[in-house]
Amino acid sequence: MTAIRIEGLQKIYGSSVRAVDGLNLMVEEGTVFGFLGPNGAGKTTTIRMLTGLAHPSGGKAWVAGAELNDSRKVAARIGYLPEEPAFYTWMSPLEFLDHVGRLFGLSAAERNARAMELLEMTGLAQVRKRRIAGFSRGMRQRLGLAQALVNRPEVLFLDEPVSALDPAGRKEVLEMIEGLRRKCTVFMSTHILADVERVCDTVGIINQGKLIVEANQQELLARYTQPAFELECDPGQEEALKAWAGGLASFGWVTGTSVDGAVARVIVKNVADARQALLAEVARAQMALRRYEIVTPSLEDVFLRLVNGEAVKQ
Amino acid sequence: MNLLTSLRKEMIEQWRTSRLLVLAIVMLVFGLASPLLAKYTPEMLKLIPGAEQFAGLVPKPTMVDAVAQYIKNIGQFGVLLALLMSMGTMVVEKERGTAALMLVKPLPRGSFLAAKFLALALGFLAALALAALAGYYYTLVLFGALDWSAWLALNGLMWLEMLVYVALTMLFSTLLRSQAAAAGLGLGAILVLSLVGSLPTLGDAMPDKLVSWGASLFTPQAASAWPAVWVSLAIILASLLAAWLVFRKQEL
Numbered sequence: 001m002t003a004i005r006i007e008g009l010q011k012i013y014g015s016s017v018r019a020v021d022g023l024n025l026m027v028e029e030g031t032v033f034g035f036l037g038p039n040g041a042g043k044t045t046t047i048r049m050l051t052g053l054a055h056p057s058g059g060k061a062w063v064a065g066a067e068l069n070d071s072r073k074v075a076a077r078i079g080y081l082p083e084e085p086a087f088y089t090w091m092s093p094l095e096f097l098d099h100v101g102r103l104f105g106l107s108a109a110e111r112n113a114r115a116m117e118l119l120e121m122t123g124l125a126q127v128r129k130r131r132i133a134g135f136s137r138g139m140r141q142r143l144g145l146a147q148a149l150v151n152r153p154e155v156l157f158l159d160e161p162v163s164a165l166d167p168a169g170r171k172e173v174l175e176m177i178e179g180l181r182r183k184c185t186v187f188m189s190t191h192i193l194a195d196v197e198r199v200c201d202t203v204g205i206i207n208q209g210k211l212i213v214e215a216n217q218q219e220l221l222a223r224y225t226q227p228a229f230e231l232e233c234d235p236g237q238e239e240a241l242k243a244w245a246g247g248l249a250s251f252g253w254v255t256g257t258s259v260d261g262a263v264a265r266v267i268v269k270n271v272a273d274a275r276q277a278l279l280a281e282v283a284r285a286q287m288a289l290r291r292y293e294i295v296t297p298s299l300e301d302v303f304l305r306l307v308n309g310e311a312v313k314q
Numbered sequence: 315m316n317l318l319t320s321l322r323k324e325m326i327e328q329w330r331t332s333r334l335l336v337l338a339i340v341m342l343v344f345g346l347a348s349p350l351l352a353k354y355t356p357e358m359l360k361l362i363p364g365a366e367q368f369a370g371l372v373p374k375p376t377m378v379d380a381v382a383q384y385i386k387n388i389g390q391f392g393v394l395l396a397l398l399m400s401m402g403t404m405v406v407e408k409e410r411g412t413a414a415l416m417l418v419k420p421l422p423r424g425s426f427l428a429a430k431f432l433a434l435a436l437g438f439l440a441a442l443a444l445a446a447l448a449g450y451y452y453t454l455v456l457f458g459a460l461d462w463s464a465w466l467a468l469n470g471l472m473w474l475e476m477l478v479y480v481a482l483t484m485l486f487s488t489l490l491r492s493q494a495a496a497a498g499l500g501l502g503a504i505l506v507l508s509l510v511g512s513l514p515t516l517g518d519a520m521p522d523k524l525v526s527w528g529a530s531l532f533t534p535q536a537a538s539a540w541p542a543v544w545v546s547l548a549i550i551l552a553s554l555l556a557a558w559l560v561f562r563k564q565e566l
Contacts, residue, residue, distance in 0.1 A: 051418045054565040072420060080418040086411035088323070090330040102319040103419045147415070 001029040003155050003185035004050070008059035011045050011209075019045040021209035022059065027202070029154075030182045034200030034217075035189040038307055042209040043189035044083070047159050050187070051080045064154035064185075076104070079153035079184075083160040085144030089133035093124050093143050096132065097150060104151040118146040121176065138169035145176060156180065158188040162195055174199055193300045203299070207307045217299065224302040226255055228267045229278055232291035238262050244285045253277055265295070317425040317432075324433030337395055338441045344391055345445030348384035349452040377457040381468070381532045384449045388442070388472060389525050393504060396438070396476045400483035401497040403430045404561070405490060414566040423562045427488070431554060434480050442473050461532070468528030471543075478521045478546045479504060481553035488557040488564075519545045 004027040011020040020042045027033045037043050048054035050063055052071045066073035087096055094115055101111035119125040122142040127135075132143065141161065148156055161177065162170040178199050180186055190196060196203055197217070204214040215223065233241045238261060245257045245264040253274050255267040268274035271294060282289060328334040356372040404427070407413035417423060446469040453460050483500035490496050511520035519541035527539035 048565070053414050053418060055563070072422075075418060075420045078418065080415070082411060082414060084411065086415060088327065088412060090327060099319070099323055100419065102322075103316055103416070103421050105420070151419075 002062075003027050003029040003031075004033075004061070004063055004187060006046075006050075006059070006061045009046065009049060009056055009061055010058035011042070011049060011054065012057040018209045020049070020056075023206070023209070023211055025204055025211060025214060027185060027187060029185050031201040032177065032181055032186040032188065032199050034196035034203045035187060035206065036191065036193070036196055036203055036303060037189075037206040038191060041206045041307075043191075043206060044159055045209075046206070047080075047157050047187070047189055051078060051157055076151065077154045079148035079151065079156040081141075081144045081148045081156075081158045081161055084164065085140055085147070087132045087140065087143065087147075089131065091132055092129045093119060093132060093146070094128040096143065097147060100147050100150045106150075114150055118149055121149075122146045123172070138165055138172075141165060141169065141173060142176075145173065149180075153184055155185045155187060158186060160190055161188060163190065163192060170195070193298070193303055197299050205303060205306050212306045220302055221299065224305060226267050226269075226301075227271045227274070228265055228295050228301070229274065230291065230293055230295045231264045231266070231282070231287075231289055233262050233264075234288045234290055235262060237288065240285075241287065244281075244287060248281065251277065251281075262290075316421050317429055320421060320425055320429035321432050324429050325436065328433060328437050333399060334437050334440070337399065337437055338444055340391060340395060341388065341441040341445035342448055344387040345384065345448035346452055348387050348449055349380040349456050351387075352380040352383040353456045375457075377453060377460060378532055380449075380453045380457055381460070382529065384445075384453075385468070385472070385525055385529050388445055388449075389475070392438070392442070392472060392476045393479050396434075396479040397483050397497055397500040397504070399434055399437070400480045401487055401500060402493040403434070403484050404487040404557070405493055405496055408564075408566060409491075411566075417566060424558050427484075427554070427558055427561055431481065431484060434484075435477055438476050438480070439473060442469055442476075445469075464528075464531035467531055468525075471524040471528040474543065474546050475521045475524045478507075478549050481550040481557075485553040485557045485560075488561050518542065521546045521549065 004025065006023050006025040009020055009023040009025075010018070012018050023042075023046060035043050035046070045054060049056045050061060050068070052068065052074060056068070061068045063074050064077035066077060068074060088099075091099065097115035097118060098111050101114060106114065115128075116125065119128050122145055124139065124142055124146065127139070132140070135143065141164070145158075145161070148158075158177065162173050165173060174195060177186060177188065181199075181201070188196075188200065200217060202215065203217050203220055205212045213220065213224075231241075238259075241262065241264050242259045245259050245266065248254045248257050248266060253269050255269055257267070258265045266274070266278065268278070275294075279292075282292075352375045356375065359372060404413075407416075413426070417426060446465065450460060450462070450465055479500060482503045483496055486496040486499040486503075487493070490499065507520055508522055511517045511522035517523065518539060521542060523539040523542035524546060527537060527542065530537045
């Protein structure tokens with residue numbers, strides 16, 4: 001079953017700014033979908049259109065079986081957590097969740113039970129009667145997640161849910177998101193690749209308003225990652241390393257190189273061939289190395305490769 | 315249903331953020347003070363050095379003076395409070411992001427807007443009721459009993475005038491991106507309506523005439539101003555309708 005179907009969705013500001021440019025996407029029910037892209041790629045605009053906060057300039061979309069223009073149906077079936085959730089700070093978390101429950105037409109008993117369940121889940125039960133005004137960023141984010149789950153949504157939209165949190169807060173919120181797998185469909189936008197690697201089943205990468213690729217995470221890694229070596233030189237040899245790495249590009253077994261300070265990354269076609277040749281080159285250049293290893297390709301490598309405009313073979 | 319939920323939230327918010335309390339206190343103070351000022355202004359003049367000779371020129375205050383003082387104070391401050399209480403209603407929720415968080419839920423934008431207007435209308439009604447009770451009591455003590463039906467009608471007409479400025483300022487708060495700009499336009503609307511109100515014929519249908527009608531109820535020649543009632547209601551409805559049409563298209 002498809003939880004989200006997007007066909008040619010567009011958002012054009014003014015006459016020429018294409019924030020979202022003909023987006024096509026399918027998200028399967030019960031999965032955690034990572035919507036990945038650099039800042040300004042169109043992630044938030046897409047979520048705002050799917051939640052009814054912004055109006056598409058073109059295209060169609062269905063969320064939890066309801067077409068976007070049927071806003072009442074969509075609103076009843078989704079949950080939404082913006083990047084920086086704002087609350088009525090004069091309320092307590094319990095009052096806020098009760099207010100949200102009323103909007104969804106829950107009875108008093110249902111509201112109370114659901115609010116307590118969510119406050120327990122998000123670790124806010126102890127402060128349920130405190131005013132939200134005094135809450136930290138992390139507490140607000142957790143309350144934001146709680147309010148998005150009041151109606152047991154079929155589809156949950158999370159816009160950069162952990163980007164503003166400290167490591168402990170991030171861990172907590174990501175664990176909660178992981179716990180939602182198969183209970184509802186999670187559509188999570190982010191630019192933090194480690195979070196995607198940790199919780200998402202499927203990944204869609206968007207850049208300049210266009211979807212570059214959409215695939216299962218493992219499939220994406222298998223399809224787009226290339227073997228690479230990392231070499232770290234002694235301090236003071238950074239310039240020499242840079243010059244040496246630049247010279248490697250002329251070899252047929254090298255696909256690409258990059259240098260970041262004292263670390264050079266050499267992407268190769270074949271590990272076996274490259275292992276012999278690369279060490280010979282290191283010896284010839286009399287480079288003093290601190291570290292030499294074959295690195296496991298990460299989603300970050302794929303992401304950078306794709307958003308930097310390399311050709312994509314679908 | 316969600317209109318009531320939203321209205322409930324608005325009323326609790328007015329109470330918890332002390333806005334309702336401030337509104338009630340200001341109105342109550344002016345309701346109380348108006349008959350007192352009318353009664354004791356000549357006495358106060360006598361106490362000001364150099365102004366003693368003018369005290370004799372001031373005619374003996376009457377019940378009509380108490381009513382005039384009440385109209386002047388409550389009328390001016392009521393309109394000012396209408397502006398201050400309404401200028402941030404929409405713009406603040408949009409700016410902070412609470413509107414976005416609420417409107418992705420099954421809460422129609424029309425209900426969101428209507429609840430805000432109704433809450434302000436009820437808040438002003440409660441505050442004006444307090445002022446009216448206080449004003450009536452002190453006028454009774456200092457001058458004698460007022461015609462209660464005329465007093466009720468006067469306060470009803472003043473409430474209607476305040477709602478005109480509440481609705482207009484809410485429209486500006488929906489259209490604009492800052493509270494100050496909404497307040498500025500609200501002030502502009504007051505000036506424009508006052509200027510038009512001073513024109514012959516056309517002026518008889520402007521909201522300013524509501525209070526004139528209310529004041530005339532305490533004189534032998536009461537002059538009704540039904541056109542002003544219809545125009546005021548039309549301004550309120552048109553402002554709310556325009557605000558809704560704009561708001562439903564706005565992106566949050």
